[in-house]
Amino acid sequence: MATYDLAIVGGGVGGSALATVMAREGYSVLLLEQSETYVDRVRGEWIAPWGVAETRRLGLYDLLRLVGGHHVTRHVTFDESRDPSDAEARTLPLSIFADGVPGPLCLGHPLHCQTLLDAARDAGAEVRRGVQVTSVVAGEKPRLTFEHDGQNFEVGARLLVGADGRASQVREAAGVTLHQDKPHHWFAGLLVESADGWDQDLQAIGTEGDFGFLAFPQGDGRVRIYGGYALGQQHRFKGPDAARQFLDTFAMRCSPMNQHLVAGKPAGPLYSYINADSWTNEPYAPGVVLIGDAAGWNDPIIGLGLSITYRDVRLVSELLKSTDLWNTATLRPYGEERRERMRRLRFAASLQAGLDMEFGEAARERRRLHFERSASDPTLGVHGVAVMAGPEAAPAEFFTEQHRARVLGPLEA
Ligand SMILES: Cc1cc2nc3c(=O)[nH]c(=O)nc-3n(C[C@H](O)[C@H](O)[C@H](O)COP(=O)(O)OP(=O)(O)OC[C@H]3O[C@@H](n4cnc5c(N)ncnc54)[C@H](O)[C@@H]3O)c2cc1C
Numbered sequence: 001m002a003t004y005d006l007a008i009v010g011g012g013v014g015g016s017a018l019a020t021v022m023a024r025e026g027y028s029v030l031l032l033e034q035s036e037t038y039v040d041r042v043r044g045e046w047i048a049p050w051g052v053a054e055t056r057r058l059g060l061y062d063l064l065r066l067v068g069g070h071h072v073t074r075h076v077t078f079d080e081s082r083d084p085s086d087a088e089a090r091t092l093p094l095s096i097f098a099d100g101v102p103g104p105l106c107l108g109h110p111l112h113c114q115t116l117l118d119a120a121r122d123a124g125a126e127v128r129r130g131v132q133v134t135s136v137v138a139g140e141k142p143r144l145t146f147e148h149d150g151q152n153f154e155v156g157a158r159l160l161v162g163a164d165g166r167a168s169q170v171r172e173a174a175g176v177t178l179h180q181d182k183p184h185h186w187f188a189g190l191l192v193e194s195a196d197g198w199d200q201d202l203q204a205i206g207t208e209g210d211f212g213f214l215a216f217p218q219g220d221g222r223v224r225i226y227g228g229y230a231l232g233q234q235h236r237f238k239g240p241d242a243a244r245q246f247l248d249t250f251a252m253r254c255s256p257m258n259q260h261l262v263a264g265k266p267a268g269p270l271y272s273y274i275n276a277d278s279w280t281n282e283p284y285a286p287g288v289v290l291i292g293d294a295a296g297w298n299d300p301i302i303g304l305g306l307s308i309t310y311r312d313v314r315l316v317s318e319l320l321k322s323t324d325l326w327n328t329a330t331l332r333p334y335g336e337e338r339r340e341r342m343r344r345l346r347f348a349a350s351l352q353a354g355l356d357m358e359f360g361e362a363a364r365e366r367r368r369l370h371f372e373r374s375a376s377d378p379t380l381g382v383h384g385v386a387v388m389a390g391p392e393a394a395p396a397e398f399f400t401e402q403h404r405a406r407v408l409g410p411l412e413a
Contacts, residue, residue: 002156006018007142008032010162018161019120030126031127043189044305047104057314058310065105072216077206080364081365081368138286162291164294178279186234194221199217210359279296299346380406
């Protein structure tokens with residue numbers, strides 16, 4: 001039976017990044033990816049400034065820029081309760097959140113994954129695609145079996161890594177419990193091309209009527225757009241014209257620049273997800289560590305899955321490089337940091353969803369009051385600092401129920 005230092009299940013951003021970093025250090029790495037090609041799954045294309053800083057620390061940033069990673073440098077929050085010119089007057093520069101980072105980095109997810117998978121192979125990892133993992137055994141002698149090209153294999157490893165996303169087979173086999181919040185809203189996304197009038201340095205969000213939008217340019221007239229709507233509207237975008245209907249919903253009075261999105265063309269599938277948070281208390285077990293979505297994910301409303309994943313890769317790789325003893329005690333600092341990180345980000349996401357993805361009279365009034373009060377009290381927007389600069393950048397008292405009541409106001413108190 002072949003044995004490796006690391007056998008990684010899942011060659012998405014998390015698995016491929018970890019494989020690259022560890023193979024560069026001379027560890028033997030097997031990377032198993034089930035898909036033959038990466039396709040647009042409508043996810044993961046905006047890396048927050050603190051996540052960009054993580055890519056730098058991992059030595060991966062230059063690669064992402066080389067294949068077209070595009071920095072966005074300004075942000076506007078539109079809303080039906082204020083005039084578009086007021087919103088534009090409050091445009092936020094995005095270079096203020098991480099040293100030397102001009103702003104969030106946007107890159108198509110399939111290209112992002114392929115770039116890292118190629119980097120893992122170049123660094124010396126053994127990469128296999130089109131693989132079906134048939135069994136995973138955690139414990140003191142971790143091992144797994146898989147089928148590839150019509151052949152069956154069994155391999156052992158010092159450590160198995162579950163980087164196999166939300167429905168992680170490795171998490172299941174290791175008996176790690178996943179906790180989940182109640183769903184909050186529907187969240188649909190689409191890639192748009194030929195949105196030529198959209199300012200490619202500018203990201204925008206906004207809420208009007210029964211819809212909240214987000215738009216993140218990727219360069220060359222392409223913009224990744226998302227829209228949130230109430231849980232009761234599960235059939236809202238269905239049928240052959242769904243993508244067009246979705247795009248037309250972006251015609252909003254509060255954000256006149258959305259006309260450039262509406263003028264664009266759908267350039268990929270429209271998928272809808274139910275947004276909620278999930279987490280694991282200990283993202284490891286004997287012989288196994290989980291990273292990225294496999295270890296629990298944050299509500300995509302604040303777009304941090306990639307930043308979280310890159311932080312996981314850095315922490316786990318640093319711990320493994322620091323000692324030859326790879327056991328659960330070695331991984332404990334990762335678990336502790338991740339637990340608090342995800343608790344804070346879950347809190348930040350619930351505030352953002354409470355503000356942007358609730359609809360109707362009461363929600364509109366809550367947002368109006370929030371804008372009014374936060375103009376004189378910037379601490380009411382500190383959850384946004386956690387999103388952009390990292391959850392550790394905001395003091396602990398901003399992740400409490402008292403702070404939630406301050407932000408969401410008397411309606412929630
Ligand atoms: C609608 C939506 C929008 C999002 N937008 C953003 C955003 O803008 N910014 C951001 O930072 N995050 C965003 N995210 C989250 C982000 O996409 C994820 O957090 C990120 O992709 C996690 O990476 P990962 O490598 O852990 O998992 P995944 O991306 O899920 O990759 C897992 C990989 O494992 C493979 N795999 C799965 N099972 C097996 C198996 N048994 N054997 C072998 N291979 C397997 C899969 O094929 C896949 O390639 C979004 C998520 C959603 C749902």
